[in-house]
Amino acid sequence: MVIGAGVIGAACALYAARAGFTVTVVDSGPVAGGTSGAGEGNLLVSDKEPGPELELAMRSQELWRLLAAEGLGEGFEYEAKGGLVVAATASDFSALRAFAAAQEAAGVIADEVAADSLAEFEPYLAQGFAGGFWYPQDAQVMPALATARMLQASGAELFLGSAVTGLLTSGDGAVRGVRTTRGEIPARYVVNAAGLWSAAIAAMAGSALPVQPRRGFVLVTEPLPALIRHKVYSAAYVSDVASSDAALQSSAVVEGTPSGPVLIGASRERVGLDRTPSYEALQRLAAQAVEMFPFLERIDVQRYYCGFRPYLPDHLPAIGPDARIAGLFHACGHEGAGIGLAPATGELIAALLVGEKPQVDAEPFRPARFEEVEAA
Amino acid sequence: MSVTDPHFDVAVIGAGPAGMSAAATAAGHGLRVVLIDSGRQLGGQYFRHPAPGLTAPWLSKLRHGWSHFEQLAARIEASLRIDVLFEHQVWAIEPGFTVRTDRGPIAAANVVLATGSYERVVPFPGWDLPGVVTAGGAQALLKGNLVLPGQRVVVAGTGPLLLPVAAGLSVAGAKVLGLFEANPLRGYAKHPIPLLTNPSKLLEAADYARRFVGNRVPVRSGFIVIEAQGADSLEAVVVARPDGTGRRRIPCDALAIGYGLAPQIDLGLTLGCDHTLLADGTVALRVDTDQRTSIPDFYAVGETAGIAGVQTSIAEGAIAGLVIAGDRTGLKALRRRRDRQRTLADVIRTQHPIPPAWRDHLTPDTVVCRCEEVPAGAITEAVEHLGATDTRTVKLLTRAGMGWCQGRVCGYAIACLAGGGTPTDLLAAAKRPLARPVPLGVLAGQDQRNN
Ligand SMILES: Cc1cc2nc3c(=O)[nH]c(=O)nc-3n(C[C@H](O)[C@H](O)[C@H](O)COP(=O)(O)OP(=O)(O)OC[C@H]3O[C@@H](n4cnc5c(N)ncnc54)[C@H](O)[C@@H]3O)c2cc1C
Ligand SMILES: Cc1cc2nc3c(=O)[nH]c(=O)nc-3n(C[C@H](O)[C@H](O)[C@H](O)COP(=O)(O)OP(=O)(O)OC[C@H]3O[C@@H](n4cnc5c(N)ncnc54)[C@H](O)[C@@H]3O)c2cc1C
Numbered sequence: 063m064v065i066g067a068g069v070i071g072a073a074c075a076l077y078a079a080r081a082g083f084t085v086t087v088v089d090s091g092p093v094a095g096g097t098s099g100a101g102e103g104n105l106l107v108s109d110k111e112p113g114p115e116l117e118l119a120m121r122s123q124e125l126w127r128l129l130a131a132e133g134l135g136e137g138f139e140y141e142a143k144g145g146l147v148v149a150a151t152a153s154d155f156s157a158l159r160a161f162a163a164a165q166e167a168a169g170v171i172a173d174e175v176a177a178d179s180l181a182e183f184e185p186y187l188a189q190g191f192a193g194g195f196w197y198p199q200d201a202q203v204m205p206a207l208a209t210a211r212m213l214q215a216s217g218a219e220l221f222l223g224s225a226v227t228g229l230l231t232s233g234d235g236a237v238r239g240v241r242t243t244r245g246e247i248p249a250r251y252v253v254n255a256a257g258l259w260s261a262a263i264a265a266m267a268g269s270a271l272p273v274q275p276r277r278g279f280v281l282v283t284e285p286l287p288a289l290i291r292h293k294v295y296s297a298a299y300v301s302d303v304a305s306s307d308a309a310l311q312s313s314a315v316v317e318g319t320p321s322g323p324v325l326i327g328a329s330r331e332r333v334g335l336d337r338t339p340s341y342e343a344l345q346r347l348a349a350q351a352v353e354m355f356p357f358l359e360r361i362d363v364q365r366y367y368c369g370f371r372p373y374l375p376d377h378l379p380a381i382g383p384d385a386r387i388a389g390l391f392h393a394c395g396h397e398g399a400g401i402g403l404a405p406a407t408g409e410l411i412a413a414l415l416v417g418e419k420p421q422v423d424a425e426p427f428r429p430a431r432f433e434e435v436e437a438a
Numbered sequence: 439m440s441v442t443d444p445h446f447d448v449a450v451i452g453a454g455p456a457g458m459s460a461a462a463t464a465a466g467h468g469l470r471v472v473l474i475d476s477g478r479q480l481g482g483q484y485f486r487h488p489a490p491g492l493t494a495p496w497l498s499k500l501r502h503g504w505s506h507f508e509q510l511a512a513r514i515e516a517s518l519r520i521d522v523l524f525e526h527q528v529w530a531i532e533p534g535f536t537v538r539t540d541r542g543p544i545a546a547a548n549v550v551l552a553t554g555s556y557e558r559v560v561p562f563p564g565w566d567l568p569g570v571v572t573a574g575g576a577q578a579l580l581k582g583n584l585v586l587p588g589q590r591v592v593v594a595g596t597g598p599l600l601l602p603v604a605a606g607l608s609v610a611g612a613k614v615l616g617l618f619e620a621n622p623l624r625g626y627a628k629h630p631i632p633l634l635t636n637p638s639k640l641l642e643a644a645d646y647a648r649r650f651v652g653n654r655v656p657v658r659s660g661f662i663v664i665e666a667q668g669a670d671s672l673e674a675v676v677v678a679r680p681d682g683t684g685r686r687r688i689p690c691d692a693l694a695i696g697y698g699l700a701p702q703i704d705l706g707l708t709l710g711c712d713h714t715l716l717a718d719g720t721v722a723l724r725v726d727t728d729q730r731t732s733i734p735d736f737y738a739v740g741e742t743a744g745i746a747g748v749q750t751s752i753a754e755g756a757i758a759g760l761v762i763a764g765d766r767t768g769l770k771a772l773r774r775r776r777d778r779q780r781t782l783a784d785v786i787r788t789q790h791p792i793p794p795a796w797r798d799h800l801t802p803d804t805v806v807c808r809c810e811e812v813p814a815g816a817i818t819e820a821v822e823h824l825g826a827t828d829t830r831t832v833k834l835l836t837r838a839g840m841g842w843c844q845g846r847v848c849g850y851a852i853a854c855l856a857g858g859g860t861p862t863d864l865l866a867a868a869k870r871p872l873a874r875p876v877p878l879g880v881l882a883g884q885d886q887r888n889n
Contacts, residue, residue, distance in 0.1 A: 067825060093825030099834050206834035210824040222827050284842070284875065321810070321837055326878075339708060339871065341532060348881035359879030364844060365871050 063088065063240065063249030064218070065226050065263055068098035069205055069401050070393050071255035072212035073408030078253070081412040085218035086249065088242055090225035093213060094206040096257045097400065100369025102280055102327050103205040104293055104315060105402040108145045108197035109300050111161065112168040114426035115378055115399070118406045120169055121422050123199055125405035134215060138208035139320050145200030145293040146175070146183050147300075148191045148354065155192040158297045162195045171198050186289050188356050200293055202317065205401045212404075221247065226256075229266045229387065237389035251415055253391045258335075258372045260380075260394035267387045270433050271380055273395050275335050275370035278328035279343045281351070284362045285322025293317045294354060306375065308332035310343055314350035316358075323364070326351045330371075330398070337368055371397045379403065380429035381410055391415070392429040446472045446521075448762055449537045449546035451528050451705065454482015455510070456740025456751035457552030461520055462513040463759025464550075471520045472544055474537065476527045476874065480511050482554055483574065484748045486581040494584045499609045502602075506752060527874040528553075531705050535736070540880050548735045548762050551706050551723070552755065553873075555699035555741035556846050558720070559595075560796040561814070563665045563804045565695075569672025573603045573696030586612050588692025592675050594618040594663045596790040597698040598747075601646045607694065608653045615690050617650065618661040618677050620697070625789045632782040638749075639782060664799040666693060680795030697792045699745045700850070704870040706742065709733060713868070715861050716744055718787045719850065721868040727773055729758040737762070746783035750776055797854065806855065807848045809841020817855050829866040832856040844870050 064071045064078070067089035075085045089095065105126055110116040130140040149155035162172035173196040180187055180194055213220065221242065228241040229252065239248035254263040257273075264271040295315040312329035319325060329343035344366060352359050374380060374395035384390040393411050396403050406422060413420035450461045453475035461473040481487060485507040488497070498504075514520055526539040537544040557574045564570070571579070571587045573595055579585045591612045593604040596619055604617045626633065633640055650657055658677075661684070665676040675693050678685040700720040707713060712724040712732035722744035729737045737758040740751035753776040760769050800806075802815030820826040820835040829852055832838060838852050839845030845852065849867030857863035 092827040092831040094831060094834060095828070099831060206831070210820075210826070210835055214824060220825055222825055281878075281881075282840075283878070323840075338710075339530065341530065341538070344881055348878045349883075352878050352882050359877065359882070361878055362875035363872065363878055363881055364842070364875050365840075367871065 063247060063251065064253045064255055065240065066096070066255035066257055067093045067209070067213060067220065067222065068096045068255060068257050069094070069209045069212070069404040070257065070396060070407055071253070072209045072216070073404035074253045074255055074393055074411045075216040075218040075408070076212045077405070077408035077412035078415060079216040079218060081416050083251070083415065085216055086221060086247060087213060087218045088221040088224050088226055088240065088247060090223070092222055093220070094209040097369050097372060098209045098257075099206045100367055101205055101278070101371070101398075101401060102315070102317075102325055103203040103208065103401050104317070105201040105203060106145060106293070106399070107165070107170050107199050108147055108172070108195070110165075112164050114423065115403075116165070116168055116170070117422050118403050119399065121409070122403050122406035123201065125409060126201060126203070129405065134211055137211040139204040140201065141320065142201045143292050145197040145295070146180070146194055147197065147295060147297055148180065148187070148194040149297040150191060152192045154297045158195055161300065172196070173198075184291060184294055186355050186357050187294070188354055202293065203401065204319070208401065208404075226263060229390065231387060235387060237387050251389045251391065253393055253411055255393045257394060258370055260372065260392065264384070264392060264429070267384050267390055269384055269386055269429070271392060271395065271429060272375060272432055274332060274373045276330055276332050276373040276397060277336070277368060277370055278330055278398070279340065279347065279366055279368045280325055280327035281344065281347050281363050281366045283324040283326070283358070284364050286318070286324055286361065288318050289357070290316055290318045290324055290355065296350065296354065306377070310340070310346075312343055312346040312350065314347050314354065316351050316354055324358070324361070328398070332373070335370060339368075372400070373397045379407065379427055381407055381427040382414060382424050382429050385430040385433065446470050446544065446546040448472070448548045448550060449474065449535065449544055450550040450552055451537065452482065452552035452554055452740075453477070453480045453522070454552060454554050454740060454751065455484055455506070455748050456554070456755040457482070457550065458510040458514060459752045459755025460550045460552060460737075460739055460759045462510055462517070463756045464762055465517040465519040466513065467759070467763030467765055469519065469763055472523060472546065473514065473520055474523045474526045474528060474539065474544070476525065478524050480514065480522070481507055483578065486578055488582060488584055492584060494610070496609045496611070497584070500581055500606050503748065510752075527876070528705060529872050529874045529876040531709050533709065540874070540876055548737070550737045550739055550755070550758050551703070551742050552740050552751075553702045553705065553742055555745055556702050558697045558700050558792065558850050559695065559847060560697055560792060560851050561804055561806045561848070562663060562796060562799055563801055564668065565666055566805050566808055567666050567668050567672045568670070569668065569691055570666050570693045570695065573599055573694045574699070576694035577603045577606055580606050580610055584610070586610055587694060588690070589613060590615055590690045591692040591694060592616050592618070592663070592688055592690045593694045594620070594661075594675070594677065595696040595698070596620040596792065597696065598786060599696055599699065601643070603694055603696070604655055605646055605649055608649070608655055614653070614655045615688055616677075617655055617657045618663065619657070619659040620662045620680070620793050621790055622660045623789070626785070629785040632785045635778050636782045662793060662795065663693065663695060680793045682798070698790055699741065700868070701742050701744060703738070703742050703868060704873040706731060706736070706738060707869050708871055708873070709736065711736065711738070713865065715864060716787055717784065718791050719859060719864055720745065721865055728761040729754050730761070744780070744783065745787070746780055750779040750783065753779070792850070794854075806851055807838035807841065809843055810837040812836045812838040814855070817852065821856060826856065829853050829856045829863040
């Protein structure tokens with residue numbers, strides 16, 4: 063049983079079903095009604111420094127390719143389009159070069175692109191960039207469709223509109239199901255993939271998972287022909303992603319979509335669950351996009367949306383068994399990379415359920431790590 | 439964020455009857471007013487008129503209550519305290535208030551939202567054929583450009599707007615082959631008081647009835663259009679009772695169809711104003727007796743407070759103008775008039791719901807969202823097989839309502855097909871984060887003013 067019909071819950075359902083489990087998924091709302099329906103679908107390795115998250119991302123990239131090869135990809139607009147990271151100044155460029163070198167050691171393909179070759183990748187890019195790096199492994203999906211199609215492919219039974227209100231345990235303290243607003247549902251294993259609300263589910267087990275919302279705005283333009291070919295963003299983005307500052311950061315990632323609109327995202331700030339529009343965030347995103355692609359100046363933004371990334375203080379997701387209740391697993395806190403990391407997360411959970419050695423080392427993602435910090 | 443001068447006492451968004459009345463009243467009491475409209479003329483929908491020089495012999499017959507317009511326009515033009523800004527699209531309003539337009543921000547201490555309404559339509563097979571237009575669209579084309587949508591026209595849908603539309607088309611020389619009102623009209627008999635206390639409305643209705651008899655316009659109630667037929671453009675419409683009986687095919691070259699109006703309140707909703715769901719499924723801003731919304735110093739007048747027609751719009755604009763100016767003279771009488779008219783408007787709303795049977799006549803390939811070309815079958819699939827149990831998720835999974843019109847055309851239909859038209863779905867259909875599209879260059883330099 064998986065709590066949460068977001069992208070993480072969908073991936074857990076899919077890989078658990080493939081490992082032979084009968085799966086049910088409960089969600090208080092519809093499919094992709096949480097963050098997975100309010101983000102973008104960048105599957106990035108380019109923005110990650112070497113370490114556990116990059117390892118998970120590399121495995122995920124592989125699994126996304128396999129899912130696409132199975133024929134699922136068309137249903138969620140999978141595009142292996144690659145990413146172009148551009149540096150505004152010579153010093154940004156050399157920092158980017160060092161970053162890319164470290165990534166290459168971890169298996170990422172990163173090709174240096176000289177200033178005068180940038181136009182071969184992106185003919186409409188502004189002049190004057192010092193250079194860039196080409197990441198052919200970066201890809202893209204439509205996140206809500208990816209969620210819905212993975213759930214559909216899992217064959218899981220869906221209980222939508224049912225909020226989990228408590229965990230049921232048996233005499234020996236192991237989980238035996240959940241209590242929902244529409245009755246009890248029995249299960250031998252329970253996976254907490256409740257995104258932003260995972261902390262509340264963990265608390266039902268007496269465990270601490272300090273998931274917090276990190277807000278992001280995304281601008282959506284009118285539909286355009288494919289003038290922007292890859293994901294394009296500035297080298298400054300990487301430091302924004304890694305930042306733990308609560309204040310507003312933004313560095314635009316610009317990308318076209320198969321249906322036409324260009325997406326420009328996303329800002330990052332920790333302001334709780336406040337949906338009040340921040341015209342400052344919108345302004346910054348617009349200005350950065352126009353700086354990269356001057357032709358966008360005259361293009362209309364049709365709408366914008368905001369979403370909340372499930373943030374954990376060390377920027378790593380929590381994936382693994384609960385410290386207290388046997389049979390309860392957590393898969394949450396993927397912050398701004400949950401779409402990209404979903405399949406590998408699902409695969410990891412499935413391996414842990416079966417008791418097999420996972421493809422990726424699960425140790426760094428131990429959910430109990432936050433309690434150890436507190437205890438220390 | 440800094441905002442450039444000048445600082446106005448009142449910003450009125452929308453120069454229709456409601457906005458004109460608010461601006462004229464506030465300025466008449468000494469306040470500095472800016473009146474903003476995306477169009478190029480005063481008047482809004484009701485007082486839409488052709489550009490100077492363009493005229494037709496029948497034009498004067500379309501102009502009801504024209505003297506009201508002339509008086510309001512004269513007061514506005516004569517006032518030194520009103521800046522009129524045409525061709526300014528307001529895309530957002532920030533607390534405080536900063537009115538963000540495509541030509542830069544405008545600061546004002548009070549805001550009056552008078553952005554009117556947009557038409558409601560529901561899909562049916564063939565509704566995307568050339569020759570099918572909305573009722574209000576036909577009216578706007580006629581009043582503004584003196585153009586007819588066709589020569590042999592069927593008018594259909596529901597609501598009082600169908601009457602002036604059929605009459606106008608007929609006056610301008612079209613053959614109106616029939617006016618089909620979806621709802622039976624006998625329900626009005628249950629509400630004699632609101633009708634009798636608004637005698638001008640009764641006279642108006644009688645006047646239309648007389649004209650339809652004179653011009654041989656057949657009027658039928660209890661019929662809806664279930665199909666539009668034609669190869670490349672409209673050749674005929676099929677009308678029937680909602681249950682499909684009484685089918686009749688009417689050859690024609692234009693169909694003007696409208697299922698009533700919905701308040702255009704995205705600016706207020708994004709700002710956080712309280713709203714209210716009305717009997718016909720439309721969402722309006724909630725106002726008190728002084729036209730105040732839940733946000734201090736932010737007023738809603740005319741159609742933004744619920745569809746109620748031109749007289750109410752003018753009265754409400756004046757109420758807001760007086761209240762902002764702090765002058766309560768004459769306020770009581772205005773409020774009484776407004777209340778009487780609103781009581782009738784509420785009755786009219788209950789008599790003209792969209793008959794739910796429109797759903798029964800859809801086929802899987804009937805396009806629901808025309809901007810993104812999403813057929814009814816794709817929406818059914820998302821709901822039944824992909825777990826999309828609400829409007830937002832249907833939109834995400836199918837792109838319905840994500841195109842040019844941002845769901846103004848198909849929002850109601852999607853709300854019904856997705857969640858069965860729950861209040862949450864209907865509210866989602868009324869919300870749009872940007873009231874108008876805004877170029878990235880403007881968004882990037884949104885603090886600069888350029889005229
Ligand atoms: C603006 C923005 C841009 C982003 N861009 C990207 C990107 O380009 N690439 C990328 O990889 N990631 C991106 N992300 C991050 C990504 O969207 C998230 O990491 C991911 O969606 C998290 O998925 P989830 O399944 O954990 O959470 P969710 O999608 O929020 O799913 C959790 C589900 O749990 C349900 N739930 C909660 N509590 C209960 C309960 N008690 N009972 C039952 N159900 C419950 C909720 O209803 C919800 O459906 C972005 C995020 C934002 C906000
Ligand atoms: C297409 C159409 C045709 C109609 N025809 C008739 C008719 O023939 N007879 C009848 O009795 N009623 C008609 N109505 C109803 C009519 O709206 C009301 O009777 C009356 O005009 C409402 O007055 P108002 O001032 O509230 O709004 P409106 O007259 O609609 O004025 C609103 C004004 O706000 C402006 N505006 C809206 N949003 C923005 C923005 N974001 N930025 C800048 N400006 C903005 C518009 O350009 C418009 O000028 C029609 C309605 C519609 C939608």
